[in-house]
Amino acid sequence: MKVLVIGGGGREHALIWGLARSPSVTSLHAAPGNAGIARLATCHAVGADDIEAVVRLADELDADLTVVGPEAPLVAGLADALTQHGRTVFGPSAAAARIEGSKAFAKHILYKENLPTALGGSFVDHELAIGFFDDELHGRAVIKADGLAAGKGVVVAHDRETAVRAIEDCLLKGVFGDAGSTVVVEQLLEGQEISAFALVDGETVVPLGLSQDHKRIGDGDTGPNTGGMGAFAPLPFVAPAVEAGIWEQIVAPAARRMAQEGAYFRGLLFTGLMLTEEGPKVLEFNARFGDPETAVVIPRLDADLAELLLATARGELSAVSTPSFRTDAALTVVMASGGYPGAYATGVPIDGLPGAAAVEGVTVFHAGTAERDDRVVTAGGRVLAVTASGQTLAQARDRAYRAVSLIRFDGMQYRHDIAAAAAEGNL
Ligand code: AMP
Ligand code: GLY
Numbered sequence: 001m002k003v004l005v006i007g008g009g010g011r012e013h014a015l016i017w018g019l020a021r022s023p024s025v026t027s028l029h030a031a032p033g034n035a036g037i038a039r040l041a042t043c044h045a046v047g048a049d050d051i052e053a054v055v056r057l058a059d060e061l062d063a064d065l066t067v068v069g070p071e072a073p074l075v076a077g078l079a080d081a082l083t084q085h086g087r088t089v090f091g092p093s094a095a096a097a098r099i100e101g102s103k104a105f106a107k108h109i110l111y112k113e114n115l116p117t118a119l120g121g122s123f124v125d126h127e128l129a130i131g132f133f134d135d136e137l138h139g140r141a142v143i144k145a146d147g148l149a150a151g152k153g154v155v156v157a158h159d160r161e162t163a164v165r166a167i168e169d170c171l172l173k174g175v176f177g178d179a180g181s182t183v184v185v186e187q188l189l190e191g192q193e194i195s196a197f198a199l200v201d202g203e204t205v206v207p208l209g210l211s212q213d214h215k216r217i218g219d220g221d222t223g224p225n226t227g228g229m230g231a232f233a234p235l236p237f238v239a240p241a242v243e244a245g246i247w248e249q250i251v252a253p254a255a256r257r258m259a260q261e262g263a264y265f266r267g268l269l270f271t272g273l274m275l276t277e278e279g280p281k282v283l284e285f286n287a288r289f290g291d292p293e294t295a296v297v298i299p300r301l302d303a304d305l306a307e308l309l310l311a312t313a314r315g316e317l318s319a320v321s322t323p324s325f326r327t328d329a330a331l332t333v334v335m336a337s338g339g340y341p342g343a344y345a346t347g348v349p350i351d352g353l354p355g356a357a358a359v360e361g362v363t364v365f366h367a368g369t370a371e372r373d374d375r376v377v378t379a380g381g382r383v384l385a386v387t388a389s390g391q392t393l394a395q396a397r398d399r400a401y402r403a404v405s406l407i408r409f410d411g412m413q414y415r416h417d418i419a420a421a422a423a424e425g426n427l
Helices: 010-020 051-061 071-075 078-084 094-101 103-112 126-136 160-171 240-260 294-300 305-314 353-357 393-405
Strands: 002-007 027-032 065-068 120-123 141-145 154-157 183-186 192-201 204-213 216-218 222-225 230-233 266-276 279-286 329-336 362-366 369-372 375-378 382-390
Touching: 002 010, 002 051, 010 027, 010 294, 010 305, 010 362, 010 382, 027 051, 051 078, 065 078, 065 305, 071 078, 071 094, 078 094, 094 103, 094 240, 094 266, 094 279, 103 120, 103 183, 103 240, 103 279, 120 126, 126 160, 126 183, 141 160, 154 160, 160 183, 192 240, 192 305, 204 240, 204 294, 230 294, 230 393, 240 266, 240 279, 266 305, 294 329, 294 382, 329 393, 353 362, 353 393, 362 393, 382 393
Parallel strands: 002 027, 002 065
Antiparallel strands: 120 183, 141 154, 141 183, 192 204, 192 266, 204 230, 216 222, 230 329, 266 279, 329 382, 362 382, 369 375
């Protein structure tokens, strides 16, 4: 099977690493890829958002399967365009990607199925939004721009002033442009936040496991939100019955409801949940693999990844046998550029990669790198996802941080506490 992967981050490197180990894969291509991906796949200088160019590339290569990594091209209709050209694609149509691209649509699916989620409402009128906050939410809320806002459209408000300002920023000041023309105002949930990944083709749900991300830039969950600074799996603090409930009582009904509404989902459905005292509640859905969670989910999968993605793309998941998972733990530490998640430099040389990769159990996924004059240099905010497997979470953690300590680039920053509490049994 000839596979083309769209994207060039840590998620795509982890997917390509998994595909490279799939017996059914004969050739691997990426667009645009990065310096790490280039060791496993032929990279093409085509941007993930250039729908016409991606379709042309898939046609030229005559790819048997095109796997779309990021959300923006999915929301913009890349999967539809590829399908119209007769290509087999892993990733949902624009209609189904609204589950991520429109928070109001996600809430609609949740309410229709009566699924556990934060109490909330969608508003285009700021006075109604503020009225809802005052009447229902007891002085604390989360305010979200409806559309895709690159992770910046969410404000956690612990007081009325912050909530009102966030509502006005969206609806009156247009801070998020069209993405903020509708605002979602919802109850603030507390607990452990987790990521649930499942392959979905309409009716059939094949779980790929739970993991936990670390979204803030700083140790102890301080500082601004990022795309994700590290992750681990499995989650020792989630009981098997709770996990089963997530797949059977939340993810499966959500997928079924989407299919009933003509938004047939075919790809990876990523459910973000808060484990509250009242049980798991849905925070959000994403229409694609998470980053960096993919770095810890794929290495634990003991199955032919390409076959699974192809079966999803063809709508044949119900015929696939349940994949096995390794009992090993996996952990990834993201190394980021100085300044991230704000402005940062690129083109900074990275040292120590071969030594890090030689640490037992370690794989270094590239998130934002490029090759220049035979050197690997930084090319993004998140630069590397240094990933380790181990018999225990503590062992995976030791190995990952040993590898991190061997890598150097000017300005680098990373969190020192990925899975710290979980590895010590403190969660
Ligand atoms: P979203 O874009 O909906 O995923 O929100 C981004 C982040 O904001 C989530 O990953 C959570 O950390 C946080 N968040 C979103 N909704 C809530 C909520 N209702 N209660 C607490 N935190 C939330
Ligand atoms: N790590 C969270 C995300 O991919 O959205």
